[in-house]
Amino acid sequence: MSSSWLLWLTRTWLALAAVALLAGHLKPPGLEGLGELQSWWTARRYEQAGLERNLPRMAELGEDLLQQRGEGAPAEFAGYLLAWAAPSPSMGYSREESASLADQGRTYLRAQLPMQPSPWPSLQILANSLVLRSRLGQEEAERLQGLSLYASWMAAGGGMVNANLQSSGAERTAAAYRELLRRPAQERPLWLASRLQGEDALPLQDTEQLLAPVFGDTGER
């Protein structure tokens, strides 16, 4: 039917292309379109996990979304819930349970930070959690680490909330950072801690209230 050498050449070409595709060195047109369908479905499962208040599942799916389509917000929100909102005293967990949840959230946020397109909000959550949600007995070391991260967050003026928006209080944060620089080194931790508990504290909301508006728990979907 066809020139046998050309047929073999075509088959070899296809075999090489299949190997290269599996190794990620080929980008067939439309393949990313199929990936988009997969990540769309992952996003729906993430929302479902939110409706079920399943925080570990949200964290897992948020990580999947970050890897599949480089979208950082779901992982950031799951980290926020684990490291900051869920361990809050109003949630009714015992002190040990809260500390365990916060530990999980901090480990999660640390792991996601290098992959986040906009790492600064995660950095702020991590700093808040380390300073204000630490486990008994580890407080001092974690607090100092948290304050250091907080100073890094301030050095970027709060960074970009998303790729298009500078942090809403960028100018205020930059001015505060310059004020920090003017203080003697030994005064800085105390100054940072007081500011973190006051002006730059993350809003603390009940997880139930937080999830409902975000995931449309109103029967709209």
Added chain:
Amino acid sequence: MRTLCFAMWRQLLGRWGWLWWGLALVVLLRLHFDPTLGRAHLGGYLASVALGPSILLLRLGAVLQQRRRQGWPLEECLRNPSAWRAPFAEVLSTGGLILAWLLLACLGPHLPGLAQPRAGQELFPITVPQANADGSWTLDLEGRCPPNAQVLLTVDWLQADEALRSAGTATYGAADGRQITLVAGELAAWPLLPQEASQGQALLPPLPEGLELLRPLTRLSVDSPGLAELPRLLWAQALFFLPLLGIFLAWARAGRIRGPLAAWATLALAGLVALPGGNQDLPADALGLVARALLGVKAFLPGVDSLLATGDDFARHLQATSFASILMWWMLGILGFAAACLRRPPFRP
């Protein structure tokens, strides 16, 4: 010719095919631009739209094979000794369908009630290695990026000397004349040179004494186009896909390879051409060898990968494609079409 084209359309789409394609477009629009369910990201939409021409090419391969089994090549020989009418009808009808699909995909997102993708900046993580001996950093940008890309730097001033801390600003520059002002408490945007962007490697000069770069917070910032740019991006897809038809016909007709096999081989070639250029760290194992061989083949093909910039990181692969590269790509397609028109003895099914 008109009869041939209509016959081709009927075979490519089937009786209710147009309805399925319309439905597919509606689903795509809801998936991507639904105000609550969609992400309104142009790169994802472009990737999904690129599925259409790929499916049409595979469908053309299946139709050619079907016709071969029905004895069409013999008919072609008897009816049209110069043998250009059938290949021309195949290109015209499939190309027309590709253009119609891209046109509809261009108009779709403008429908009311859909979320609009925003133009602006997109950020991408980059790995900053340890500083070189002179305090500079060699950045691997993981492929080429647009010439107006910037590197966002977060700088720690806590260890700076008293004068620098109280001033709160410092000048940061490179020997080539690039210079920016660093301000304490603000992100610094370091512009890349065009050749750095095209090579995918950049050199960050050393920071002023006492300032420290927070390496894990360094990001690449590129401009992302909005909906207004969609026609241009889809036109680029058309420029990419149409020559593939000629290449496919050469493979299937002149090479006398089965249609589906030739279609997959053409898509694999398109995948190689669409692979973003730039330096890549390839492993030294067998997979690395295969990848090197393929990249060697790619070096002989025109650099039109930016025409098919799709996916989540499409903004960082958007480049101006040179007219010469596009012309070479089209010449390949035209040569393929000419080869497909050469007289060959009838195919056996």
